[in-house]
Amino acid sequence: MAGNDYVTAFAPASIGNVAVGFDMLGLAIAGAGDRVSARRVSAEGVSIAEVRGLDGNIHPTLSNNPAENTASVAAAALWDAAGQPGGLELIIRKGVPLQSGMGSSSASAVAGAVAANALLDTPLEIEALMPFALEGEKVASGGIHADNVAPSLLGGLVLCPPALLPRMVRLATPEGLGSVLLHPELLVDTAEARKKLARGYSMDQWLTQQGYLAGFMAGMATNDIELIRDCLQDVIIEPQRQSAVPCFDAVKEAALRAGALGSSLSGSGPSLFALCESNIAANVAIAMEQACRSCGYDCQSWVSSLTAEGAYVEEAA
Ligand code: HSE
Numbered sequence: 001m002a003g004n005d006y007v008t009a010f011a012p013a014s015i016g017n018v019a020v021g022f023d024m025l026g027l028a029i030a031g032a033g034d035r036v037s038a039r040r041v042s043a044e045g046v047s048i049a050e051v052r053g054l055d056g057n058i059h060p061t062l063s064n065n066p067a068e069n070t071a072s073v074a075a076a077a078l079w080d081a082a083g084q085p086g087g088l089e090l091i092i093r094k095g096v097p098l099q100s101g102m103g104s105s106s107a108s109a110v111a112g113a114v115a116a117n118a119l120l121d122t123p124l125e126i127e128a129l130m131p132f133a134l135e136g137e138k139v140a141s142g143g144i145h146a147d148n149v150a151p152s153l154l155g156g157l158v159l160c161p162p163a164l165l166p167r168m169v170r171l172a173t174p175e176g177l178g179s180v181l182l183h184p185e186l187l188v189d190t191a192e193a194r195k196k197l198a199r200g201y202s203m204d205q206w207l208t209q210q211g212y213l214a215g216f217m218a219g220m221a222t223n224d225i226e227l228i229r230d231c232l233q234d235v236i237i238e239p240q241r242q243s244a245v246p247c248f249d250a251v252k253e254a255a256l257r258a259g260a261l262g263s264s265l266s267g268s269g270p271s272l273f274a275l276c277e278s279n280i281a282a283n284v285a286i287a288m289e290q291a292c293r294s295c296g297y298d299c300q301s302w303v304s305s306l307t308a309e310g311a312y313v314e315e316a317a
Contacts, residue, residue, distance in 0.1 A: 004316045007118040008037040011110035011311035013096040013302075014103035014151040015181055016267030018275075019234040020213045024161040026147035027273075028154075028308040029181050032102065035093040035314075036071045036111035040119055045087045046076040052093045059094060066090075067139075070105045071112030074136025078116045078129065088116060099187040101267035103148030109136030110152040114311045126153060126310070130166040142191050148267065155310030157220065173306035174223040178278035180255070181304070182288045184247055184297040186270035193268035197240055208235050225261065225277075232262025232275060245269045247295035254291035258284040278305065 012033040018025040041047075046066050053059040066072035071092050079088060090112065096104040113133040117123045133149045150160040150168040160168040212231040219227030242248040245265065251272050255263035260274035276284045285301040292299040 004119060005040045006037065006317045007115050007313050008035055008315040009111045009114035009118065009311060010035050010314050011107045011114060011152045012155070012308060013107055013181075014148045015179060015273045016101065016103060016147045017234070017237065017265070018147075018157070018273075019232050019238065019262060019264035020209070020216045021147070021159070022234070022237050023145040023147055025157070025159055025213070026103070026149075026151035027157045027179060027306065028151040028304070028310055029102075029179060029302050030304040030308040031302045033095050033152075034071070034104070034107040034111045035095065036075070036108065036115045037091040037093075037315075038075060038112075038115035038119055039089045040086060041089045042086050046072045046079060046090065046116075047087065048072050048090050048092060050091050052091070054094060054097065061098070062092075062094070070109035070136035070139050072136075073112070073139045074109040074133050075112040075116035077135040078113050078120075078124075078132040081132070082120050084120060088119065090115070097183060099189055100183050101188060101190070101265060101269045101271035102181065102183060103152055103267065105140030106133070106137050106148035106152050109133045110149055110311045112136055114153075114313060118313045118316060127168070129153060130168060134166065140191070141194075143194070151310065153310050156307045159217070171217065171220055173220050174225065174228075176278050177225070177228075177261075177275060177306050178281040179304050179306060180260070180274045180276065180281055180285045180288060180301055181266060181271055182251060182273070182285070182292060182299055182301040183271045184245070184251075184292050184299045186245060186297060188244055188269045190268045193241060193244065197237065201236060205236050228275070229261040232264075234264050238264050241265055241269055245272070247292045247297050248272065250291040250295050251288050254287040255284055258287035260284050263288075275306075
């Protein structure tokens, strides 16, 4: 892509935590994502020409201040590190709802980094964009957790423990498994939700959750669907957060009754996800939507494989 003056990058939404891996496991989804267009300009620095929302209109809440948007912060971090002359002007198109638990801020950060990268004289490998995308994500979340950034960047199921960042590992997944992500029309602020989490946990909780994470990953690596089913559980974070999502119990129960391997919050919610055999995913989605609506919340759902594509440049000139 070197030599271009204008690019548009797409970065997908994602499922954070995937129940078993708080802050360290994320899964890309298909069909929802943010777009960032970047144009080389002679003025130094990164500016935002406009931010548009899901309806195509100017976004009602996100400002054009480049210090406050995850896309521009990520793009500027990369542009500065590369020592590029001149600057960038961005147009940000939000396809992921804010405060949805679908990795909205990360999708923008990743799309910003990928767009800026495509305009460098010598673009970096996609994995090398992680630190810059994380700089952007930090603006929204106030901390460093990569479980949305990593899958949005690489696609698929990605392990990204905070202690190993910026290293991340895309995990092999069995064929024939898929995800359902359901977004109820509710808002949860991730930074606020994180402040409410307990600081201390018992040895029992730690051992149990560690076992589930290890078992889940082993199940993924060995195509052991029953092991994945037994391990797709969160005994630590979900119990602290589920009451913030009034339809949680009904939607989770509907997913399990429809045959899902497991279901939990995506990130801090309000979205919920389920993993299941791909051939029943459409039915699981219908069951989750019906349960959500019966609680009085409108909703939308997405069905994906476990190998949904990561960020890419979709237009360059
Ligand atoms: N893992 C984060 C949380 C959200 O659950 O608070 C996304 O990074």
